[in-house]
Amino acid sequence: MGARAILLILGTSLTVGACAVGPQGPAQAPARLSLEAAARAAGSGAAHGVSQSLPLTVQVSTPWVAPAFAGERIAYRREPLRLEYYTLSRWAEPPQEAVAVVLTRHLEESGAFRVVLPPQARLPADRRLAVDVDLMEERVPPVGPTPYGEAEVALRARWVQASDGKVLASRRFGATVSVPRPDAEGAVLALGEALARVSAEVARWAAEVER
Numbered sequence: 001m002g003a004r005a006i007l008l009i010l011g012t013s014l015t016v017g018a019c020a021v022g023p024q025g026p027a028q029a030p031a032r033l034s035l036e037a038a039a040r041a042a043g044s045g046a047a048h049g050v051s052q053s054l055p056l057t058v059q060v061s062t063p064w065v066a067p068a069f070a071g072e073r074i075a076y077r078r079e080p081l082r083l084e085y086y087t088l089s090r091w092a093e094p095p096q097e098a099v100a101v102v103l104t105r106h107l108e109e110s111g112a113f114r115v116v117l118p119p120q121a122r123l124p125a126d127r128r129l130a131v132d133v134d135l136m137e138e139r140v141p142p143v144g145p146t147p148y149g150e151a152e153v154a155l156r157a158r159w160v161q162a163s164d165g166k167v168l169a170s171r172r173f174g175a176t177v178s179v180p181r182p183d184a185e186g187a188v189l190a191l192g193e194a195l196a197r198v199s200a201e202v203a204r205w206a207a208e209v210e211r
Helices: 003-020 035-041 095-110 184-210
Strands: 031-033 054-060 073-079 082-091 113-117 127-139 150-161 166-178
Touching: 031 184, 035 095, 035 184, 054 095, 054 184, 073 184, 082 184, 095 113, 095 127, 095 184, 127 184, 150 184, 166 184
Parallel strands: 031 082, 054 113, 054 127, 073 127
Antiparallel strands: 073 082, 127 150, 150 166
8 A cells, every 4th residue: 555545544534533523622532421410519509598498399390401402412512603512422311301400409408498399209399490491502612712612501490380380480590601621521511510500590589589
């Protein structure tokens, strides 16, 4: 095989390898990354505990997640109108499941309610928290700020009276966090922190609505 043919094969291999990784950084081994674990590691940032809880049982409904972010792929954007996905890294759990777990934990940690139930619980509740997640993405340069971009989580929460489905309050929440490293793990760490911040705000808001 001639030297020219060898160089052509090597060049093709490098091109394919570059396409197999995320937007930045060196090639990574395939990985399953947990949004829920990243949010837990970020800490509660949370709703401060209250001296006395309200006599209410609250259930977190299964969140709706926009189709672009609902699958197992981790989304990023490096052009304003184009959404891309990491090729080697995937979510360890469905995003809607992770969001439900984090919201449930923050409502519990707030101490504002007598009981907080996850979506799968089959018990009567006084209030339901319904959430639509509109945005859960990383934005990398040139769209995101330097050096590694930012991650954003945005959602709309509805506080619902369970007995008749009446919406007692509705509000949009969002948080943006700088990405700490140029790879999928950095994106997930930032998305987890953004989700933790949003969930803490939702828990505070829910308690304020009832008080």
